[in-house]
Amino acid sequence: MNTRAARTSETTADAARPSAPGLGASAPGLGTGRKVLRAAALAATVPYLALKSAWLAGSRIGIPDGSVLLEPGVFFTVANAVTLVMDATVIVIVLALTRPWGMRVPAWLLTVPVFIATGLLTPILTGFPGQLLVKALGMGAGEAVKAAQKPFLDPWVFSVVYSGFTIQGLTLAGLFVPYARERWGWRWQGVLGDRLPPSTGVVAGATAAAGAAVGAVSLYWAFGGTAGLNAERLALYSAETGVVSAAHAMCALLAGAGALLLARGGARRAWWPLALGWIGSSATLSWGMWMLTASLGSAFSPDEEPTSMIFLTYAGQIITGLLAFAVLVRFLGSRRRAAA
Numbered sequence: 001m002n003t004r005a006a007r008t009s010e011t012t013a014d015a016a017r018p019s020a021p022g023l024g025a026s027a028p029g030l031g032t033g034r035k036v037l038r039a040a041a042l043a044a045t046v047p048y049l050a051l052k053s054a055w056l057a058g059s060r061i062g063i064p065d066g067s068v069l070l071e072p073g074v075f076f077t078v079a080n081a082v083t084l085v086m087d088a089t090v091i092v093i094v095l096a097l098t099r100p101w102g103m104r105v106p107a108w109l110l111t112v113p114v115f116i117a118t119g120l121l122t123p124i125l126t127g128f129p130g131q132l133l134v135k136a137l138g139m140g141a142g143e144a145v146k147a148a149q150k151p152f153l154d155p156w157v158f159s160v161v162y163s164g165f166t167i168q169g170l171t172l173a174g175l176f177v178p179y180a181r182e183r184w185g186w187r188w189q190g191v192l193g194d195r196l197p198p199s200t201g202v203v204a205g206a207t208a209a210a211g212a213a214v215g216a217v218s219l220y221w222a223f224g225g226t227a228g229l230n231a232e233r234l235a236l237y238s239a240e241t242g243v244v245s246a247a248h249a250m251c252a253l254l255a256g257a258g259a260l261l262l263a264r265g266g267a268r269r270a271w272w273p274l275a276l277g278w279i280g281s282s283a284t285l286s287w288g289m290w291m292l293t294a295s296l297g298s299a300f301s302p303d304e305e306p307t308s309m310i311f312l313t314y315a316g317q318i319i320t321g322l323l324a325f326a327v328l329v330r331f332l333g334s335r336r337r338a339a340a
Contacts, residue, residue, distance in 0.1 A: 030098060034175060041094045041171035044164045045087050051157065052084035062157040069152065075297050089113050090168055097175040103183060114176055115278070119286025119321075121169035122279055123247040128162045130243035141238040148235040187335045188271040195265040200330045204263035207323035211256030214284070214316040217309070218249035228309025231302075248287065252317065255280030255324035262331040270335075277328045285321025288314045 030038075054061050055069075056077070063069050069076055096102035096110055134140055141149075195201070217228070222245035226234055233241075258277030261268065292314040295306045 034098060034178065037171045037174045038094055038098045040167055041175065042091060044167035044171065045090050047160045047164050048087045049084060051161070052080050052087070055080050056084065062154045064151040064154055066151040067153065068150070079294075079297075086116075090117065090172070093117065093172065094175060097172075097179045102179070107184075114172070115282045116286050117168075117172060118279060119282030119284075120290065121165055121172070122283040123244070123251060123287060124162060124165045125169045126250065127244045127247035128166055130247065131240045134239045134243055139239040141236075141240055145236055145238045148232075187332055188274050190270060191267050192262065192265045192270050192273060194334075196263045196327075196330055196334060200327060201263045203323055203330075204259040204327050207259035207320060207327060208256035210316055210320040210323060211252040211254075211259075211280070211284070214252040214313060214320055215249040215256075217313055217316075218245045218252065222246040222249060228307055228313075230305060230307050230310070232304045233310075235303075248283075248317070251280055251283035251287070252320050253280070255284050255320050259324045259327040262327050274328070274331070277324055277331070281321045281324035281328055283321075284317040285325060288317025288321060292318065 051062060055063070060070070093110070093113055096105050102110070131140075196204075220227075221229065222242040224237065224242070229237075254276050258273055258275075258280050261273035262277055292311070295311065295314065300306070
């Protein structure tokens with residue numbers, strides 16, 4: 001009787017234990033919904049890839065006379081090539097999320113580009129609809145702001161490109177969640193659990209402080225604050241640009257909140273603090289690095305030269321993202337050890 005009871009107890013414990021990473025994982029079944037999402041995601045890459053390919057081939061489609069994009073130099077050529085490759089990577093990600101071989105892709109090789117895609121697309125998913133709403137309510141850029149804008153791209157280019165990015169963001173989320181649930185669902189099953197080590201708590205506190213500082217500055221600019229801005233950004237301020245600043249403020253605050261919740265542990269369901277940390281850290285890190293690289297790689301007139309405060313904000317985004325990412329990795333590592 002004792003032997004039989006012990007075997008029964010072991011069997012019950014095995015059934016309740018989270019599956020080890022990667023064991024028994026198979027590609028989620030492709031229902032109609034996921035097939036539609038895959039088709040939409042792939043189609044959404046076409047306009048951007050077509051434009052970038054045309055520009056690299058020397059076409060001026062969508063580029064007005066006097067645009068900085070027409071100036072000689074290698075920076076914009078390299079930028080076009082890099083962004084073309086980045087958008088083409090979305091195609092690979094979509095296939096990996098919907099084909100059986102995608103379950104065999106090393107975790108880091110898939111999660112790194114998904115992390116970057118999440119970061120770059122999140123502010124667009126919030127900012128672009130916000131700008132459309134502002135315009136619909138009659139609070140868009142006024143005539144003075146429009147007159148101060150220098151030629152860059154035809155308006156239709158922004159509408160086409162950002163609509164495509166919005167579709168990409170929504171469809172990638174719809175495809176990644178079931179994939180991640182099947183492959184790594186054990187990572188966010190149940191509650192947060194034990195508090196992470198004190199050192200991680202210090203990092204989480206630093207994340208929250210940095211995120212709050214970045215968020216405060218971005219919100220200040222979102223609502224019309226002028227300190228720390230260059231002449232160009234002051235001339236171009238409108239409710240539309242304010243929406244963009246507010247979106248970046250939100251991401252910085254999410255990074256800090258997610259890091260604190262993950263470090264504190266407790267009885268909260270694990271999935272939503274993990275989502276906050278993932279979205280916040282990816283957005284602040286990706287956009288901070290993107291904007292800082294663009295600022296350092298471009299030649300500016302005196303009115304366009306980024307101020308020290310602008311550079312500090314980009315650096316603050318990067319620091320916030322890195323710290324939040326460190327807490328995220330520490331939390332996921334603790335879940336892996338617990339499952340083992």
